[in-house]
Amino acid sequence: MPQVTGKKRKGILGAATLVFIIAGLYWGLIKAPPDAYQGDSQRIMYLHIPSILIAYLSFFLVFVGSCLYLWKREKRDDNLAHAAAEIGVLFTALTIIEGSIWGRPTWGVWWTWDARLTLTAILLLIFIGYLMLRALVEDESRAASSAAILGIIGFLDIPLIHMSVYWWRTLHQPPSILRPDKVPWENIHPELLTALAINFVAFVLLYFYMLSHRLRLGEMHEEIKARRMR
Amino acid sequence: MRITVHQLAKAYGYFWALRDLEIQVGGGERVALLGPNGAGKTTLLNLLAGLIYPTRGEIRLDGVPLTRQSNAQRAAIGLLSPGEHLYDDLTARENLEFFTALYDRQRGPISIANAIEETLEAVGLGRWAGEYAGALSSSMKCRLSVAKWKLLSPKLLLLDEPYGVLDGGGVDLLESFLKAQSEQGSVVIIASHHVARVLDLCTRAIILEQGKLIFDETRREPWDSFARAFGAFTPGGNR
Amino acid sequence: MKLLRQTLLLLRKDLLLELRRHESLMTMFFFGALLLFVFNFSFELTPARVSELAPGLLWLAFLFTGTLGLTQLFEGERGNHCLDALLMSPIDRGALFLAKTCFNIVLMGLVELVVMPLFWILFSLPSWQPLPALFLIVFLGNVGFCVLGTILAAVTLKARARELLLPLVLFPLMVPVILATIRCMEALLRFGELGEALPWLRLLIGFDVIFLTVGILIFDWVVDV
Numbered sequence: 001m002p003q004v005t006g007k008k009r010k011g012i013l014g015a016a017t018l019v020f021i022i023a024g025l026y027w028g029l030i031k032a033p034p035d036a037y038q039g040d041s042q043r044i045m046y047l048h049i050p051s052i053l054i055a056y057l058s059f060f061l062v063f064v065g066s067c068l069y070l071w072k073r074e075k076r077d078d079n080l081a082h083a084a085a086e087i088g089v090l091f092t093a094l095t096i097i098e099g100s101i102w103g104r105p106t107w108g109v110w111w112t113w114d115a116r117l118t119l120t121a122i123l124l125l126i127f128i129g130y131l132m133l134r135a136l137v138e139d140e141s142r143a144a145s146s147a148a149i150l151g152i153i154g155f156l157d158i159p160l161i162h163m164s165v166y167w168w169r170t171l172h173q174p175p176s177i178l179r180p181d182k183v184p185w186e187n188i189h190p191e192l193l194t195a196l197a198i199n200f201v202a203f204v205l206l207y208f209y210m211l212s213h214r215l216r217l218g219e220m221h222e223e224i225k226a227r228r229m230r
Numbered sequence: 231m232r233i234t235v236h237q238l239a240k241a242y243g244y245f246w247a248l249r250d251l252e253i254q255v256g257g258g259e260r261v262a263l264l265g266p267n268g269a270g271k272t273t274l275l276n277l278l279a280g281l282i283y284p285t286r287g288e289i290r291l292d293g294v295p296l297t298r299q300s301n302a303q304r305a306a307i308g309l310l311s312p313g314e315h316l317y318d319d320l321t322a323r324e325n326l327e328f329f330t331a332l333y334d335r336q337r338g339p340i341s342i343a344n345a346i347e348e349t350l351e352a353v354g355l356g357r358w359a360g361e362y363a364g365a366l367s368s369s370m371k372c373r374l375s376v377a378k379w380k381l382l383s384p385k386l387l388l389l390d391e392p393y394g395v396l397d398g399g400g401v402d403l404l405e406s407f408l409k410a411q412s413e414q415g416s417v418v419i420i421a422s423h424h425v426a427r428v429l430d431l432c433t434r435a436i437i438l439e440q441g442k443l444i445f446d447e448t449r450r451e452p453w454d455s456f457a458r459a460f461g462a463f464t465p466g467g468n469r
Numbered sequence: 470m471k472l473l474r475q476t477l478l479l480l481r482k483d484l485l486l487e488l489r490r491h492e493s494l495m496t497m498f499f500f501g502a503l504l505l506f507v508f509n510f511s512f513e514l515t516p517a518r519v520s521e522l523a524p525g526l527l528w529l530a531f532l533f534t535g536t537l538g539l540t541q542l543f544e545g546e547r548g549n550h551c552l553d554a555l556l557m558s559p560i561d562r563g564a565l566f567l568a569k570t571c572f573n574i575v576l577m578g579l580v581e582l583v584v585m586p587l588f589w590i591l592f593s594l595p596s597w598q599p600l601p602a603l604f605l606i607v608f609l610g611n612v613g614f615c616v617l618g619t620i621l622a623a624v625t626l627k628a629r630a631r632e633l634l635l636p637l638v639l640f641p642l643m644v645p646v647i648l649a650t651i652r653c654m655e656a657l658l659r660f661g662e663l664g665e666a667l668p669w670l671r672l673l674i675g676f677d678v679i680f681l682t683v684g685i686l687i688f689d690w691v692v693d694v
Contacts, residue, residue: 070690122641129638136628139242141285146624149691150638153620156683157642160676164645167668168652228244281553298689305559315554317545319489320482331478332558 010212017209020202027195044102046195050203051095052116055123057207058088059155062130066151069144078144079218081151082134087210089127095120115169122161126154231257231306231385231417233278237287240273240441247273248441251287255434257385257415259448260408262428264421265438271421274438275388278419279309291386305333308384312372312395318364322355322374325363326381333382345381353377353403368395376400376407385416393424405431472567475560479568484575486545493541493576497534501584504530505591519592524654528647530584531577531607532614536636538576539618542569543626552626556692566619566688570681573615581607599657606657609673610650616680617642623691649673 028046065081068074099117100110111117130150137143238251248270255261263271276282278289280296280303289296291303309315316325326346335342350359353373358366363374372395379387392404408418408431422428429435429449437445487493508514508526546552555565585604589597621639628634649669656666663670 122644125637125641129634129641132634133625133628133638136630136634137625138627138629141283142627145690146628149620149624149687152687153617153680153683154642156679157645160645160672160679161642164648164672167672168648225241225244228246279557281557301559301561304557307557309553309557311550314550315557316549317482317486317551318548319486324485328478328482329554329558332475332555332560334559 010209010216013205013209013212017202017205020198020205024195024199024202027191027198042102044098046199047203048095048098048102049196050200051091051098052120053200054203054207055088055092055095055120057204058084058091059123059127059158061211062088062151063155066148066155069148070152075144075222076219078148079215079222081148083211083214083218085127085130085134085147085151086214087207089124089131091207092120092124092127096124113169115166118169119162119165122165123158126158130154231415232292233386233417234290234293235278235287236290238274238277238284238289239286240270240277240282241285246441248277248438251443253436253443253446255417255419257417258412259434260412260418260432261420262422262425262432262435263419263438264423264425264428264435268440269438270441271438272390273441275309275390275419275421278386279307279388280304281309306385307388308379308382308386309388309390310375310379310392311390312375312392313368314375316363316371316374316378319362321360321362322350322366322377323359325374326350326378329378330381335382349377349380352380354399369397369400372396373400373403376404380407383411383414383416387411387416387418389418389420389422391422392420393422393427401427472561472564475564476567476571479555479560479565480571483545483568483572487572487576490545492544493538494579496541497538497576497580498583500537501530501534501580502587504533505584505588509591514592516593516595519594520658521655523588523592523594523658524651527585527588527607527654528610528651530588531581531611532640532643532647534580534584535573535577535611535614535618536639538573538580539615539622539639540632540635542573542619542622552692562689562692563685565692566623566684569623570615570619570684573619574611577611577615578608581611599661602657603654606650606653606670606673609670609677610646612677613646613673613680614643616677616684620680620684620688620691623688626692645672645676649676 024046028043061084062081065077065079065084068077069081096117099120103112103117104110130147133150134143134147137146233253233255235251235253238248239246240248251274263274265271273282277284278296280300283298291306294300294303296303317328320328323346326349327342330342330346347356347359350356353376355366355370355373355377358370363371366374372392387408389408393401396404408420412418412433418432420428420432432449434448435445436443508530512518512522512526514522543552546555581604585600585607588594589600618635618639621635621642625631625634625638649672652669653663653666653673656663
């Protein structure tokens with residue numbers, strides 16, 4: 001992780017991100033054909049699917065950072081957890097907004113309590129709770145350990161939350177014709193898959209680019225603190 | 231019991247409460263911890279008690295570092311803060327029963343009950359054994375704390391401003407208790423503003439100012455020269 | 470076993486203090502009963518609908534009274550900095566966790582024992598038969614709530630706006646427990662047996678076991694800086 005904050009590497013990362021974003025926009029908006037049923041509104045999937053995957057990646061990084069911090073008490077790991085949470089909450093909120101925008105023309109409503117949207121909303125709440133905890137605990141190292149505990153518990157809980165929300169929505173409802181949470185991969189046009197893949201890579205690169213900047217911010221915070229000691 | 235403090239530093243956000251402390255204390259010493267408000271005395275005591283953890287540096291008890299997991303080490307540390315660490319809604323006797331059980335000092339139910347009664351008598355609280363701790367006056371509560379630590383007999387005893395609440399009899403009680411502890415090889419560290427009183431009792435004086443150690447001398451004879459060296463650090467001679 | 474001995478010692482102390490102070494229990498009782506009255510005015514609780522809504526309403530009541538209990542959980546140690554005294558002592562932190570969790574389970578259990586029959590009376594539910602089984606399900610949910618709640622209550626101990634922060638971080642994590650208990654209770658009320666709701670029961674028990682274990686292992690770091 002720390003190597004990513006070096007200036008040169010950030011520059012390369014930033015350039016790569018830009019390339020892929022442009023490519024992704026091209027493939028997604030122009031090259032790939034519109035969906036047979038949903039038309040052009042389906043294109044938001046190119047943003048929506050990578051967004052949610054990045055959100056989960058974020059939480060995994062929060063978990064890793066939290067575990068490492070509790071084990072080794074190194075500021076660097078706490079910094080990682082904090083940074084991942086901040087960017088994660090951004091992508092989770094984006095996912096919900098994108099899902100909502102997609103939902104309007106597709107189902108006619110801005111929001112529905114289907115499994116995926118509900119799960120994303122819960123994830124957002126957990127992230128927000130994590131960040132609020134950090135903000136409201138006064139002593140810094142206490143804030144770090146408290147947040148680490150929450151990060152670990154939250155991560156362990158997510159599979160259970162998944163199971164319960166999916167069962168809630170599927171065990172008692174007849175299968176519907178429109179299953180927004182099921183993407184039939186077998187029937188996807190290869191161009192769509194390509195567009196999806198490119199956008200996914202673009203998102204991953206964007207994520208790590210933002211993460212590297214945020215990590216550097218955390219490091220600078222520590223440097224200021226160390227200088228004040230003298 | 232030997233305490234070693236090495237490059238100890240504690241920061242709260244951007245504020246450094248303690249910076250780069252180096253101290254070594256051996257068993258049998260009674261150390262006076264002095265300094266103006268905000269100098270870091272309470273922070274140092276809390277670090278030694280294992281209640282908070284250093285930002286940098288380490289503390290060792292008998293060569294073993296004090297860490298989060300050191301339950302065995304905790305059994306040997308005591309912190310006496312007047313009015314604190316006692317349950318207001320438990321009686322004096324119940325408080326002592328609870329803490330002796332907590333520290334696993336119960337050699338057998340009868341012998342511990344006797345020890346508790348004896349100790350209560352010894353600190354002058356015999357008549358108030360059945361009173362709720364919250365109903366006791368602050369000087370009586372302090373005596374109860376003394377009773378508690380008498381029973382628990384820690385190898386490192388830390389005191390945070392004990393002189394403020396005690397009456398004359400209580401002060402004598404406390405001091406004879408501290409002398410007895412240090413004679414058994416325990417380390418006693420007292421933070422106080424009552425400079426004259428605490429210097430009288432102690433074998434060594436440490437002064438902190440703005441988190442830094444500025445004076446660390448063992449009491450030596452003739453007392454005059456020690457007082458002069460000490461006086462150099464106290465503007466006007468009296469605090 | 471040392472852990473058990475220490476847990477019992479701390480639990481006994483907490484119960485004794487609660488008996489003398491009546492702080493938490495009384496407020497929880499009255500708050501729970503009050504919520505039932507509020508439900509009467511907020512929802513059209515006809516006899517037909519009440520059986521359907523009962524699990525959800527009961528859980529609302531328990532969540533709020535439970536949260537009340539949780540914010541009080543370490544209050545007893547606040548005065549005179551007694552929590553510091555416990556942390557300085559040589560006890561296993563896992564014992565502190567178990568003791569506080571059990572204490573809250575006992576408090577919530579007592580409240581549930583009163584509020585559930587009260588609900589039955591106030592809203593004239595048809596049959597008293599499912600009550601014992603319902604208690605059991607609610608109790609299991611209770612355990613899950615108290616386990617996570619104790620960990621988070623300790624974690625938020627020194628935070629500002631604690632009464633708001635604690636529910637904010639706790640409730641999203643409680644989703645599996647809430648859904649599982651509600652589904653089980655619905656099944657019991659409608660069919661008199663769990664039947665299809667059995668997987669939910671397993672999920673609930675799994676949740677309790679997982680986080681009880683995590684709590685014991687992790688509490689060392691929870692009450693620390």
